[in-house]
Amino acid sequence: MTPADSAPALRPGVNKIEVPVLARVEGEGELHIKTKSGKILDLKLRIPEPPRLFEGFLRGRHFMEVPDITARICGICPIAYQMSSIHALERALGVQVHPSVRALRRLFYCGEWIESHVLHIFFLHLPDFLGCQDAFEVAAKNADAVRMALRLKKLGNEIVRVMGGREIHPVSACVGGFWRAPRREELEALVPELEWALDASLQAVSLTASLEFPDFEQDYEFVALSHPEEYALNEGRIVSSRGLDIDAAQFEEHSIEQHVKHSNALHSVMRERGSYMVGPLARFNLNFAQLTGKARQAAAQAGLVPPVRNPFRSIVVRAVETVFAVEEALRIIAAYEPPPAPRLEVRPAPGAGAAATEAPRGLLYHRYAVDENGLITEARIVPPTAQNLRRIEEDLWGYVPKLLSLDNDQIAWRAEMAVRNYDPCISCATHFLKLRREDV
Numbered sequence: 001m002t003p004a005d006s007a008p009a010l011r012p013g014v015n016k017i018e019v020p021v022l023a024r025v026e027g028e029g030e031l032h033i034k035t036k037s038g039k040i041l042d043l044k045l046r047i048p049e050p051p052r053l054f055e056g057f058l059r060g061r062h063f064m065e066v067p068d069i070t071a072r073i074c075g076i077c078p079i080a081y082q083m084s085s086i087h088a089l090e091r092a093l094g095v096q097v098h099p100s101v102r103a104l105r106r107l108f109y110c111g112e113w114i115e116s117h118v119l120h121i122f123f124l125h126l127p128d129f130l131g132c133q134d135a136f137e138v139a140a141k142n143a144d145a146v147r148m149a150l151r152l153k154k155l156g157n158e159i160v161r162v163m164g165g166r167e168i169h170p171v172s173a174c175v176g177g178f179w180r181a182p183r184r185e186e187l188e189a190l191v192p193e194l195e196w197a198l199d200a201s202l203q204a205v206s207l208t209a210s211l212e213f214p215d216f217e218q219d220y221e222f223v224a225l226s227h228p229e230e231y232a233l234n235e236g237r238i239v240s241s242r243g244l245d246i247d248a249a250q251f252e253e254h255s256i257e258q259h260v261k262h263s264n265a266l267h268s269v270m271r272e273r274g275s276y277m278v279g280p281l282a283r284f285n286l287n288f289a290q291l292t293g294k295a296r297q298a299a300a301q302a303g304l305v306p307p308v309r310n311p312f313r314s315i316v317v318r319a320v321e322t323v324f325a326v327e328e329a330l331r332i333i334a335a336y337e338p339p340p341a342p343r344l345e346v347r348p349a350p351g352a353g354a355a356a357t358e359a360p361r362g363l364l365y366h367r368y369a370v371d372e373n374g375l376i377t378e379a380r381i382v383p384p385t386a387q388n389l390r391r392i393e394e395d396l397w398g399y400v401p402k403l404l405s406l407d408n409d410q411i412a413w414r415a416e417m418a419v420r421n422y423d424p425c426i427s428c429a430t431h432f433l434k435l436r437r438e439d440v
Contacts, residue, residue: 031396031415032262038404045393045419047263058379063089063348063370064175070366070381071169074428076119079112079160080359082173083234084366084381089175091249091353092370095346100339101177102235107187107332108163108173109233109357110325114197115156116360117280117318117325120423121204122149125315128417129211145207148200152322155193159329162186177343187333194333197326202298204319209302211316214414216399217309220391221270222282223255225358231290231324232283234357239286240276241307248356251365257382267390268382275390278362279422280317281308292327295320311395311421318423348374359384361423383428392422 028049034042054073058066070085071078083105090097122145123135132138139146157167162182164170172178223244227236239245244254255276257266270276284291284299285307291299299320308317354367362384369378399418403411 035404040401043397044262047265049264051264055379055381058376061376063374063376067173074425075168076116077112077359078169079108080357080364084355084357084364086173086175087234087355088353088366088368091355092351092368093346093349095176095344097177098339100337103332106233107329110329111156111159113325113360114322115153117322118149118152121315121318125420152197152200155197159190174343176346181338181342184336187336191333194326194330201322201326204322205298205302208316208319213310213312218395218398220309221273221276222285223276223278224282224286224363225356226287231287232358238356249354265389266386268387269390275394277391278384278387280321281314283358284317292324294327295324298323314421361385361425385424385428388422392419
């Protein structure tokens with residue numbers, strides 16, 4: 001982290017901080033802070049980007065088109081959107097896939113988790129902790145770490161390509177299975193690199209655990225999928241650290257989306273309880289027992305003991321989840337038996353269904369209604385960043401007062417760092433960070 005011990009105190013009167021572009025997050029936005037006598041009078045995380053209207057695009061389209069359309073919501077985690085839509089539509093249409101297809105979907109997800117987590121850890125968040133502006137400065141300090149990260153990310157992309165036909169916006173996943181199932185030898189060809197990646201991801205845990213973290217904890221309600229037999233990726237019940245335990249079909253009875261004047265992205269709250277957190281910290285705290293063996297061991301060596309309430313330590317948890325994803329990919333490939341058919345023939349029928357999966361950034365919820373011709377009549381998508389936005393803003397309310405004795409550049413840097421704890425995909429929620437501060 002950039003040293004700030006010698007930073008001058010803020011001068012009295014009006015003081016503004018302008019950060020025209022927030023680097024190292026996906027999207028655009030701004031942060032407005034108003035202070036008086038060292039106290040915050042107002043703080044708003046503004047999201048001015050216009051809504052993207054994907055739910056409107058989906059209405060009237062055939063259900064088989066939905067996975068390819070929803071994949072375009074995010075170039076970093078298209079699989080999460082595909083899988084969430086597919087699971088919801090399969091629930092609506094009464095489809096039960098073969099166990100081998102289910103295993104392939106977990107492998108598909110592992111590829112996305114590896115590439116997304118590595119991108120965030122090394123290229124978006126690590127520069128903050130090392131006092132660097134970007135990954136190029138990180139490479140000047142630790143070229144081996146950046147080379148390792150690039151190789152890990154390439155592996156994640158390769159898993160996605162083998163499973164989905166291409167690295168970005170893959171096209172193989174569909175309602176009922178896959179348009180094409182990979183051959184066993186195609187998956188076995190990934191094993192040598194995955195075996196290297198297991199050691200590399202363990203190194204990533206050690207590296208991130210050695211960082212210096214701000215002394216900051218909050219009392220979060222953690223929300224995630226949970227499954228009794230596995231670390232939940234694309235199936236399970238929605239649970240929380242405060243007693244929630246529901247099927248995805250009940251999600252909208254408990255989570256409420258609210259309009260706020262300063263944001264074009266909705267804020268989610270838990271009914272009668274307020275903000276909540278989804279993402280790596282939530283999954284880790286709620287599902288630690290289901291982590292694979294080396295991932296649990298790495299967490300213990302890194303000093304991670306649930307519950308972890310310091311959001312800055314999420315970078316370590318992401319590294320632990322990368323270990324899990326590599327281990328799980330190796331397990332699935334070792335046990336793989338091609339399904340009798342890559343997909344089931346799914347006929348149109350009226351129905352409605354909801355499902356949630358775990359995108360790298362957290363719980364992603366989809367709900368659809370389909371008519372007798374297979375056309376979408378209703379669509380609802382709640383991305384993880386929209387669920388976290390209220391919580392991010394509340395983190396800033398708690399964290400920024402600790403920074404008010406620092407100069408403007410330091411406050412901006414550390415506030416951005418706090419936002420990057422969540423790896424926000426603001427376009428999905430829909431962009432971020434222009435920081436404006438006033439002292440009155």
